[in-house]
Amino acid sequence: MTVSVSNGSTGFDRFGLKEALMRGVRHAGFESPRQIQLETIPAGLAGRDVLGLAQTGTGKTAAYALPLLDRLLDDRRKGPRALVIAPTRELATQIAAEFRTLSRFTGVKMVTIYGGVPIRSQIDKLARRPEIVVGCPGRVLDLLRRGLLHLDQVETLVLDEADHMFDMGFLPDIRRILAALPARRQNLLFSATMPKDIRRLADDLLTNPHVVELANAAPASTIDHALYLVAEPRKRALLEHLLAGDDCDSAIVFTRTKRRASRLAEQLSKAGHRAVGLQGNMSQGQRDRAMRGFRSRSYDILVATDIAARGIDVSGVSHVINFDVPNTPEAYTHRIGRTGRAELEGVACTFVTSSDRAWVQSTERMIGARIQRRQVEGFEPDAEGRSERRRPHGQSRSNGKLRSNGQPRSKVESRSNGKPRSKSESQSNGKPRSNRRNAGFRPGSRRRA
Numbered sequence: 001m002t003v004s005v006s007n008g009s010t011g012f013d014r015f016g017l018k019e020a021l022m023r024g025v026r027h028a029g030f031e032s033p034r035q036i037q038l039e040t041i042p043a044g045l046a047g048r049d050v051l052g053l054a055q056t057g058t059g060k061t062a063a064y065a066l067p068l069l070d071r072l073l074d075d076r077r078k079g080p081r082a083l084v085i086a087p088t089r090e091l092a093t094q095i096a097a098e099f100r101t102l103s104r105f106t107g108v109k110m111v112t113i114y115g116g117v118p119i120r121s122q123i124d125k126l127a128r129r130p131e132i133v134v135g136c137p138g139r140v141l142d143l144l145r146r147g148l149l150h151l152d153q154v155e156t157l158v159l160d161e162a163d164h165m166f167d168m169g170f171l172p173d174i175r176r177i178l179a180a181l182p183a184r185r186q187n188l189l190f191s192a193t194m195p196k197d198i199r200r201l202a203d204d205l206l207t208n209p210h211v212v213e214l215a216n217a218a219p220a221s222t223i224d225h226a227l228y229l230v231a232e233p234r235k236r237a238l239l240e241h242l243l244a245g246d247d248c249d250s251a252i253v254f255t256r257t258k259r260r261a262s263r264l265a266e267q268l269s270k271a272g273h274r275a276v277g278l279q280g281n282m283s284q285g286q287r288d289r290a291m292r293g294f295r296s297r298s299y300d301i302l303v304a305t306d307i308a309a310r311g312i313d314v315s316g317v318s319h320v321i322n323f324d325v326p327n328t329p330e331a332y333t334h335r336i337g338r339t340g341r342a343e344l345e346g347v348a349c350t351f352v353t354s355s356d357r358a359w360v361q362s363t364e365r366m367i368g369a370r371i372q373r374r375q376v377e378g379f380e381p382d383a384e385g386r387s388e389r390r391r392p393h394g395q396s397r398s399n400g401k402l403r404s405n406g407q408p409r410s411k412v413e414s415r416s417n418g419k420p421r422s423k424s425e426s427q428s429n430g431k432p433r434s435n436r437r438n439a440g441f442r443p444g445s446r447r448r449a
Contacts, residue, residue: 015041017066018073024102025066034059036214041067043210044188051202052190054214056334057313057341061098064158064188069103071156071186072131079109079131083151083181084158085174087165089114089136089284090291094313095160096134108132113149115139116284123148137165137173144180151180159205162191162198164334171197178205192337193330219333219367222340225348226372227360231381232353235323236267238379242321242349243273243301249318250294252338253303256324264323265303275301306331315341322350329363349374354381 011032012025033041036054043050044067054060068082084099086092096112103110110132111125122139126149133140133149143149157178159165165174187205191198202209219225230238243251255261258279265277276290276299293299295314306326320339326332332350339346350371352360364370 012066015045015066017070018106020106021066021070021073021102023105027104028098028101030062034063036060036212037063037066039212039214040064040210044068044186045070047071047186049187049206049209050189051206051209051211052188052214053192053194053212054190055192055220056337057220058214060160060190061095062102064160064190065095065099065102068132068156068158068188069099069106069108072108073106076107078129079153080126080129080133080149080151081153082132082156082158083140083154083177084132084134084160085137085140085165085177086134086160087136087168087170089116090287091161092134092136093288093291099132099134110134113139113143114284115142116287119143137170137177140177141173144177151177152182154181154185156186156188157181158188158190160190162189162201163193163195163330166195166197166201167328167330171201174201192334219336219348220340222344223336223346223348225336225350226374227350227352228374228376228379229381230351230353230376230379234379235351236264238351238376239321239323240271241376241379242319243268247318247347250297250300250314250316251302251319251321252317253301253321253323254326254335255303255305256327258305260324261303261305265301268301268303273301274299275303278302278304280305306335313341314338316344317341318346320346320348322348325350325352325356325359329359329366332363333367 012022012030014033017025036052036058040050040052040063044064050064052060052063064084072081084092084095086095092112092114096110099108099110109128109130111122111130111134113122113126113133113135115136115138119139119142122143126133126143140149144151159174165171187207187209189202189205189209194202228238239253242248253264255264258281261279262277262281265275268275276293278287278290278294282290290299290302291314294302303323317339320336322332322335326335336346336348336350339348360371
């Protein structure tokens with residue numbers, strides 16, 4: 001099949017997509033194709049295998065969804081005829097949502113399958129033989145082994161975020177799924193990076209592929225990213241300072257552990273922020289509610305672990321804040337890619353302590369450039385040390401006063417009667433200090449040109 005692409009056309013009409021699909025494109029508000037779409041859609045329409053390397057937030061989903069849908073409309077019959085595999089539930093949900101938007105006027109049916117939710121409804125939907133299945137490797141393999149998912153009619157396979165699937169240990173599952181597919185099919189593989197194992201998978205999977213390589217290790221030019229040097233105990237205070245900025249409309253805060261994400265989200269909520277956590281110990285229902293709330297701006301702050309680094313596609317996120325550095329240098333680009341998407345500008349702040357030097361060196365080596373360092377007055381790593389050195393001899397750090405005998409007061413002598421203060425008396429007025437609510441936040445998300 002040969003697809004003619006008119007260079008004189010503008011917008012998506014240049015691809016010659018079917019009118020029902022073009023109605024979906026217009027309904028989605030798509031006007032001009034992005035680079036990854038320009039370079040992969042014609043090959044996808046022609047039935048070629050495609051290897052697309054591009055950063056997150058560059059429009060990869062539509063790059064494979066449009067040709068896949070157009071080819072399904074050539075010959076309508078029951079499926080599954082297309083299988084799309086994604087590493088996380090959040091990403092699978094978002095992929096399916098974009099497919100549904102684009103196929104709104106086509107009548108194409110699909111189902112999303114992943115773990116963490118009851119399997120019965122997924123089984124019922126599969127029994128209706130939808131044309132497209134979007135799922136995560138674990139649940140796909142589970143249903144396949146039970147004989148409830150049949151892949152012998154699949155014409156197109158899509159592996160999205162293939163490198164992330166490798167990072168999560170899904171490569172053996174992927175190979176088992178591949179063994180259940182027909183030998184003759186179209187394969188579309190998309191990834192942000194190309195580690196050796198993914199390169200081997202691509203070599204085994206793809207036949208004479210059309211290769212589009214837009215990805216590079218450096219973050220997108222729309223992201224103003226920097227390292228913020230800070231002592232570990234001062235991270236929370238620095239976070240509050242940044243969130244209070246006038247330019248901070250909405251933020252994703254990344255932590256290293258699930259427990260830390262949960263605790264920090266709770267602390268921010270108690271401090272008056274509209275914050276919610278997203279981490280692996282939450283049920284699927286809780287995760288869905290968190291994402292819906294963040295998208296609708298019921299929450300301004302999402303505190304997440306790396307489970308969400310590639311599963312979040314929310315427009316207008318002004319800031320990404322790495323409360324903890326990522327586990328690997330590669331994850332840096334994926335995390336901060338949650339802002340500066342769709343050619344909007346964004347800000348990414350990464351908190352680094354003295355123990356993160358090796359990570360900084362590895363990350364700068366990976367992106368091929370030095371990351372800008374920034375310091376906020378009062379939050380310098382050695383600020384406490386300098387203030388300690390400036391204190392007069394014999395002056396206590398606790399209250400800065402001397403006893404009548406010239407010796408520093410002990411911690412329990414802060415009152416005249418020699419008794420320690422109670423917690424309720426820790427403020428000068430005897431009451432707990434009130435918290436500012438939603439400091440620096442306004443409902444909605446302002447997009448910057």
